[in-house]
């Protein structure tokens with residue numbers, strides 16, 4: 183069963199719109215504007231031109247020969263790391279800022295975890311000449327410092343958030359608070375397939391381009407569909423974008439990889455494999471929480487997967503069995519980070535390194551399509567520190 | 575008619591304005607919180623149940639919730655704390671985000687509130703479209719339903735929302751989160767008027783009412799006020815005596 187969004191913004195039993203009344207008007211307005219734009223040739227043409235000229239699409243499909251030898255299966259990498267600003271996030275931000283312009287909004291805000299979505303939003307805002315404010319957990323400001331500098335260079339104001347766990351979850355809260363206050367002139371560019379309806383559907387639609395291209399490129403390159411499609415899952419936008427290209431191809435296995443964190447009984451970010459149903463950031467989905475319904479602090483070495491929730495469409499995919507989900511630990515991701523660098527000369531972001539780690543561990547057979555969602559410049563310091571700790 | 579509505583109507587027909595202070599459960603500490611529940615100036619007390627991700631709340635109430643959680647008071651402990659307080663004093667209503675309700679189950683959550691002697695329920699992140707089943711359980715357990723109306727709610731929505739109220743209608747005076755503000759939003763009276771068109775139930779202004787002057791001004795159009803951050807700030811920073819003095823000032827201003 184393939185989850186299709188209904189009128190209330192639900193994917194099966196997940197999704198919906200659980201927000202303060204003050205946001206209901208704005209979400210309704212956004213839904214209408216989005217539905218109109220997406221159905222309209224003019225918007226799509228303008229967006230496609232931007233994806234080519236600004237983002238550099240299509241991104242290549244890359245035949246990872248030496249990695250394939252290590253894994254024992256043919257591995258094709260969908261190179262979102264080569265998209266402008268270094269990750270898939272820009273597919274979404276260019277589309278949403280274009281929409282914001284159409285809606286007459288004059289100010290852009292965003293949350294960010296790894297900083298990639300913040301950088302991508304700042305990039306799009308600079309391109310369109312709109313002021314941009316990015317909320318980022320104080321812990322992430324620290325560990326993704328390079329991206330903070332990039333956002334500031336791009337003219338964005340970065341606001342560190344010190345509430346709760348001082349990571350992505352808290353940055354989303356703060357962005358939503360800003361949006362409630364300034365909703366009339368501000369568009370909130372949410373960075374993943376999470377949040378209240380229509381955000382999960384907007385972001386998924388804007389990321390679909392990854393799967394469309396990859397499917398076509400795969401048929402061209404190897405003459406058949408992949409046996410398995412693998413992507414890392416934080417909120418789940420790069421994975422949904424890739425998976426959607428293959429929903430109707432029943433024989434293609436879809437596998438999402440979550441953050442296993444410290445492993446053992448330690449903290450993690452695996453909301454699908456270890457979470458329970460709940461409501462966070464405006465949607466019903468699977469999440470990490472305690473018996474009182476307080477949201478747990480997630481943990482991952484990668485800031486982009488350090489989130490206690492996941493998009494409702496993933497929860498529905500998991501529920502229906504159309505996709506399966508596994509996790510990789512911090513240590514496995516670090517190891518995979520090094521393997522991809524050495525075998526292919528590609529330094530990946532720590533987020534997709536989790537997906538690589540899954541390949542190295544489970545050694546699937548056949549042709550594997552893997553979403554390489556971003557590049558790893560931002561993580562070099564984190565990795566160096568972790569390697570140093572491991573040596574001591 | 576719910577017990578809360580009956581009580582508020584009696585205040586209204588006596589020609590008095592309704593005062594509902596907000597307290598975060600267990601803040602600044604369990605004993606002080608329990609003592610404040612008995613305050614004589616209030617017509618009802620809104621008790622915030624601590625939550626990890628309080629979207630509607632500004633820095634003051636968010637910090638109070640964090641303190642409560644750090645003290646080991648989760649939303650269910652908060653209900654128990656209210657249940658353990660001496661009976662009598664103003665009626666109590668619970669303000670909680672939806673996830674703790676979802677986690678325990680709507681029916682069981684309402685039962686626990688009622689068992690703790692709580693008379694009403696406010697859930698700021700549950701829009702009218704999603705609230706049917708919870709409202710039903712609340713009704714079964716004698717809990718008054720208190721929905722929120724925002725400055726951006728259309729006339730049509732105000733009507734739909736107000737129709738669900740069985741306690742009072744909570745008119746949010748300003749766009750944004752809870753917090754202490756310099757002045758009352760000029761939108762306050764417009765929201766109240768929009769509610770008046772839709773309902774005969776009491777309409778209380780909340781969010782951004784922080785001083786006796788603002789309370790007086792808000793109550794010139796509304797039936798009363800809810801005062802949150804300004805109360806919680808005093809509880810956190812100055813303690814019980816300061817809160818009680820503040821309550822007296824508000825009461826005096828409201829008449």
Ligand SMILES: Cc1ncc(COP(=O)(O)O)c(C=O)c1O
Pocket residue numbers: 269270295296297298299373374375414415416417418419420421485486487531533534555556557
């Ligand atoms: C490179 C990269 N991959 C993946 C993610 C996780 O997000 P999502 O699951 O929405 O793709 C991030 C988030 O910051 C990222 O920067």
